[in-house]
Amino acid sequence: MPKTPKTLRPKTRGPKSPTPKSLDKTDGAKAAGKKASAKKSATTPGKSTKHTIVPTPLPAAPQATSDVLDRLFAVVTARRGTDPSLSHSARLLARGRRKIAQKFGEEAVECLIEAVAGNRDELVGESADVLYHLIVMWVDAAVQPEEIWAELQRREGVSGIAEKAARPHDPLAG
Ligand SMILES: N=c1c2ncn([C@@H]3O[C@H](COP(=O)(O)OP(=O)(O)OP(=O)(O)O)[C@@H](O)[C@H]3O)c2ncn1[C@@H]1O[C@H](COP(=O)(O)O)[C@@H](O)[C@H]1O
Structure with a gap:
């Protein structure tokens, strides 16, 4: 079906x-x-x-910050090898790299659909799905979030335009 x-x-x-x-x-x-x-x-x-x-x-709601990504990474890492009937992350990790990559791709496409349609609230939800599935992909590939944060930090302050202009010229690129 x-x-x-x-x-x-x-x-x-x-x-x-x-x-x-x-x-x-x-x-x-x-x-x-x-x-x-x-x-x-x-x-x-x-x-x-x-x-x-x-x-x-009234008591203030706890401020949501990007620290949640590190906590999510720790939870997903801890789920590896646990009962797949109890944990979606364990299930995805057990299904393997192709399935993990496929799910990430699906979520990315859904995210861009909402962005193009101008559905702001749906874009927020889909973005969370993309980040979750990206984290599952990092756990599967043994990539630590700190490596991504370091790469982003390395790029800080370097304009994408300047970075592209500084690349060696590829004669085949025209
Ligand atoms: N952020 C998420 C999160 N976002 C999405 N999802 C789940 O991802 C699934 C997506 O469903 P789909 O039908 O698209 O995917 P699928 O079930 O693999 O279906 P198929 O494509 O295989 O048919 C749903 O079950 C969602 O609940 C998530 N599951 C877990 N988390 C976080 O991960 C933590 C650990 O979760 P568990 O591993 O489930 O304990 C949770 O506490 C959350 O913080």
Whole structure:
């Protein structure tokens, strides 16, 4: 039976909407303020009192940073050789390099489709899929994330235009 195209399958992962509003500190404080003033007017109808209710700030959501990539790499590395029925990473790693590369390619294509279509939220979700599958590929190939970070750092401050112009001229390139 032909496989259902992945784009038609329901996605179980991927933030389809940005950070929930309830996690937003500013909105939370606003909401708490509204609630407090509603309470206040309910207890003192038509008259203001000298009591001020200070809203309790909601705890801030932990800041998401790119450190998550290092943590994900450690988790995927630890999954290697574990029960494939319990871990998607273990399953992918057990299926081998070709399958891992294929999955990465599929996710990359889905990512570019969303980019071209201008679907911003879907692009965020697909980008996370691409990074996850790229990390599985690094684990399979025994590439450490630090090697990638070092390569990016080496390139820092070097314009791509300047780098290309400095390459030895290839007479066959025209
Ligand atoms: N970030 C991810 C992540 N992104 C996507 N996926 C999974 O990737 C799968 C993609 O499904 P597909 O149908 O495309 O792929 P498939 O099941 O290989 O299907 P076929 O193509 O073989 O038919 C889904 O099961 C997603 O849940 C992920 N699975 C795991 N992680 C991270 O990896 C950690 C470890 O996960 P496990 O290894 O599953 O414990 C988790 O805690 C997460 O942090």
